[in-house]
Amino acid sequence: MPDEAQPLTAAKPESASAPAAKPAPHASDAKNDTRGPIEHAQSAPVEKAAEATRPKPSPTLDAGRAKGPASAERPVQPPVVRQPAVQPTRTGSSNRVRARLARLGVQRANPYNPVLEPLLRIVRSNDPKIENSTLRQIERAYQVAERWHRGQKRKSGDPYITHPLAVTTILAELGMDPATLMAGLLHDTVEDTEYGLDQLRRDFGDTVALLVDGVTKLDKVKFGEAAQAETVRKMVVAMAKDPRVLVIKLADRLHNMRTMRYLKREKQEKKARETLEIYAPLAHRLGMNTIKWELEDLAFAILYPKMYDEIVRLVAERAPKRDEYLAIVTDEVQADLRAARIKATVTGRPKHYYSVYQKMIVRGRDFAEIYDLVGIRVLVDTVRDCYAALGTVHARWNPVPGRFKDYIAMPKFNMYQSLHTTVIGPNGKPVELQIRTFDMHRRAEYGIAAHWKYKQEAVAGASKVRTDVPKASGKDKDAINDMAWLRQLLDWQKETEDPGEFLESLRFDLSRNEVFVFTPKGDVIALPAGATPVDFAYAVHTEVGHRTIGARVNGRLVPLESTLDNGDLVEVFTSKAAGAGPSRDWLGFVKSPRARNKIRAWFSKERRDEAIEQGKDAIVRAMRKQNLPIQRILTGDSLVTLAHEMRYSDISALYAAIGEGHVSAQNIVQKLVQALGGEEAATEEIDEAVPPSRTRSRKRRSSADPGVVVKGVDDVWVKLARCCTPVPGDPIIGFVTRGSGVSVHRSDCVNVESLSREPERILDVEWAPTQSSVFLVAIQVEALDRSRLLSDVTRVLSDQHVNILSAAVQTSRDRVATSRFTFEMGDPKHLGHVLKAVRGVEGVYDVYRVTSGRSRS
Incomplete structure (x- = not known):
């Protein structure tokens, strides 16, 4: 082998x-x-060393040439005069001068780092008119990467810089643009060194930073038996921002596969299986x-x-x-x-x-x-x-x-x-x-890499690094086709609800089994072999598919389960009724992943919405039987906490479980009442009209000490503001509220500016945490959306012994789930362990603390 x-x-x-x-x-x-890219990179100094060992002309001949044409007319000196000039004993000074001149000559002939010469040779062939300033930028990216990776070694024992250099050589062979080449050189610096993304952005611009950040976030997603589909989806999400991210990642994987022999056998097989199941099919799709x-x-x-x-x-x-x-x-x-x-x-x-x-x-x-x-x-x-x-x-x-x-x-x-x-x-x-x-x-x-190849040819000779898509001259149709293809890929990943189905869709090979049919307007629609009019309808538009009630093929009415052939002219009839929707029977004969996923998603949403409403009604009925204040309990945090304790992602999931009969509404109400301390305590707990008395203040302080003291004031009710959730170590200020004691805010809280308009109510406070102190912390989790994601995150938080108070989640059109959790914890130093544990959840690629609605703190 x-x-x-x-x-x-x-x-x-x-x-x-x-x-x-x-x-x-x-x-x-x-x-x-x-030779491979690494061999290219490593051979340059060797070749240069070989040149240095070639016989050099004598200094007299060199001097004669340096004097120009006039010196050539002088008579040739007798051999007896020239002979001493080549004696070793008289060339010490001449050798030093000659070596210095040789170095200057080499610098003039090759002003770039010789290690980069194989790479730059390919870059020049892709764009013969590329300017030296652009090549200098590529060289600067190499210098930064080499400096930050200095001292790091690969498993083979080679300097680590050989890897990004080899990856960039692959990208150059693909014809990628200079911005991508710089990102290829720097793609591991943010993850593996102290070189930060902000510094990279200042040094090389927004585009290179975006590409490096995209590759870094792809590397953060962990592989596992259940995480492969999420990884693929994350790649496509990253590609939505800039497809070059995925090209860099594929080049990175290719070089790692070329040098896989240095890893243990078990690791080799794991990486090879990932390559066959994920990277190779994705390269095929692109x-x-x-x-x-x-x-x-x-x-x-x-x-x-x-x-x-x-x-x-x-x-x-x-x-x-x-x-x-x-x-x-x-x-x-x-x-x-x-x-x-x-x-x-x-x-x-x-x-x-x-x-x-x-x-x-x-x-x-x-x-x-x-x-x-x-x-x-x-x-x-x-x-x-x-x-x-x-x-x-x-x-x-x-x-x-x-x-x-x-x-x-x-x-x-x-x-x-x-x-x-x-x-x-x-x-x-x-x-x-x-x-x-x-x-x-x-x-x-x-x-997809050919798209940037076209771009470079269209704008060859540009004076600066091309960081976005210019208007292609003479290649407009190709560029439009490429971008339409990207939109098609993104639509394809968005319409798949289940990650496993998404991976199945990825492996669905249209190149071997497909038929081409026509719309009434003459447009060509590609469908998998054996496709039906329902597949055709969903390929045209999701709503057309949902509302389809009949079809005509080549002018004849046909059943919806009929098989389409190449060249068929297909027309579908749709219903205008408000409640029109697909039939479950369609799942038995549709062939395309798009149609199957859309039908399942429609029924899942319809069934879930109905179950949620049924669950809410059941909870209300159970509360009325016990004469509990329905509105106040349902709008409080108790139900949220109970949902998380029962391993549900949110309240809606709890309602759906009740509506589907998985959980008894009466049982939920009993647990809710017990959590509030019985029926009487529940009624008192939600009584909003009772002002905070001193007795209540002492009770709350004893059960949840905020760990803050007001300078010069004793026995005052202190509470931590929920808007910025300060924890020990944060700079803080105190603000005297009306009837609610002193509210403690972070000094950089967004509300401090408005509070400062009443300086007489600002107090000096300081941290004094005790063993009974409890602090509020808010974190934001960014992850690839999948089923039971929130359940897994809340389980990890629960295992870290934090008390979750609230949770909110939003899913973008790119299927990225952004979740925000607010919880209580005793020791703020434990926060680092909590964040690390959440990062270990499959699909999660970023976790950080948030304050005052700002992105990071």
Whole structure:
């Protein structure tokens, strides 16, 4: 099993039979080099050292050249005069001068760090007009990363800086923009060093900071048996802000997979499985096939080493005969294209080890049947040439019926475009052909990364780093298609309620099984094979799907469960009734993940809303039987606390459980009354008309000492303000309230400004915590939304022995859940342990304390 896979190559494929091309400039050398990014980075100093060991000209000859043309006219000195100049005993001063001049010459010839030269060579090939100021910014990013990672080592023993440098080289090979390259160099600094995000933003700007922050937050989400789907969803959420975040993450994973041999076997298998189940499918969804293929082969080699070695051996054995047949086919295709005056590049299509394995296992086909099927790729300049080349091929060889697919007119889900056909080639053997333009090929290879490649070409020569999407000149349609594709991906992840279903949707491969149908307006809709008119309706719009009552296909009325075929013209009829909705029976025949998820979400919401209302009614009836004050109890914190104690995420979840019959309303009321100290105590507890007497003040102080004293005043009721929830260590002030004692606020509380308008009511206070002191703390939790997320968070808080008083949660359209908890705790030093424990919950990527409604404190 090879230790390391070959790196990505961004060079265009060349014809198998084309004459050898002239040596390319230095950019192509970097692309066609078989060394990996780390080897590129490490080889630069070695090459320079090799140059330094070459024989140097004598100082006299150097001096003669330095004097210019005039000196050349002087007569040549006799050998006896020149001989002493080369004696070692007389060259000490000359050597020092010559070394200094050599260093100056090297600096003039190569002003950048030699370690960066392989990377910058690729960058220059992507954008020949790139300015030196932009290259300097990339070099500065490397210098910052190298300084902060200095002293850190990888498992291999290499300096850690080799990893971000290798990741950035991969990004450069993909053709990414300078901002992404800088983010690639810095992507581990915020997480693994003391270099903060704010400082990075000041040094390199908002865009680079956004990219680094996105990659850092992806790394915070922990993997686990139940966390993979949440991780994928978080990636797509991050991609919503800037898709380059995900490209960096894929490049990061690719380099880690290339160097996986330094980890323990168990860790290798875990990472390889994550790669196969998450990263490779996501790269496929983004159209980044070069990344996908290499990730799959690397993971395959780790997970199934014996099978991998066997396939490698079989491929090596059959390669000579296959290459010989491939050369014959390629020569004949090129001859026909030249005769038709079609400029084209014809290459053999590589077979990937994991792809061969999948066909052998999944399809049950023999290796010979798979590998002997020759595939070639024809690249032309225009779409017109694609169809002309297709006609030329079909004129020579007979096509296999049913094997022609036009993905140019009807692109795949990931915007893949090409003509596919299978013909009966020489000796009666089948030959697969892909015909596409060079632009289509680049999109097929690099997917979403090609979008920035187009951008760079459109604005080549710009004077500064491009940090956002400019208006593409000449590439508008491609850019629009790419962004429409991104919107389609984001809609796809938003419409999936359950994370497991989301991962299932990710693995749903449209490239192999799909049909194309038409709307009445002539628009093309791609659906999975076996799709029905209901799938079509939901693909058009969610509301259209919910209200569908009938369908017409090719002008004929058909049942909703009918199967659609390629080219069908589909029209659906919708209901205008207010209560119209889907049928549960539809779940038995719909094929698309979108339709299935939307139907389930509709019934879940309808059923939950009804259960919540039924639960509320049951609670009210139970309270009326005991003559309890309904409004005051339901609006207090007691029910919230009880819901959390019973492991429900919020009050609505408790109501829903009551409405669905999981919990008895009478039992809930009894627990509520017991928590308030019995029926009489419950009535007294909620009596808002009773002023805080001194006796009550002493009682509250004894049970929950705020841990604050007022300077110069004894026996005064002190309470901690809920608006800013101060804890020991925070700077505080006291404010005399009317009838409620002294309220203690943080000095930076948003309410201090208004309180300061009455300076006579401001008091000096100081912390004096005791063992009985209790403090309010508010924290905010940002996590990937999933089922039972809040239940898991509240369970962890409960395990940390904090008393939750209130909880609020909001879920954004990007399916990020932002929860705010207010709880009591005795020792504020324990807060750090609480935050760490909450960060360990699957799906949680950020937790911090909040004060006065501000984001962080």
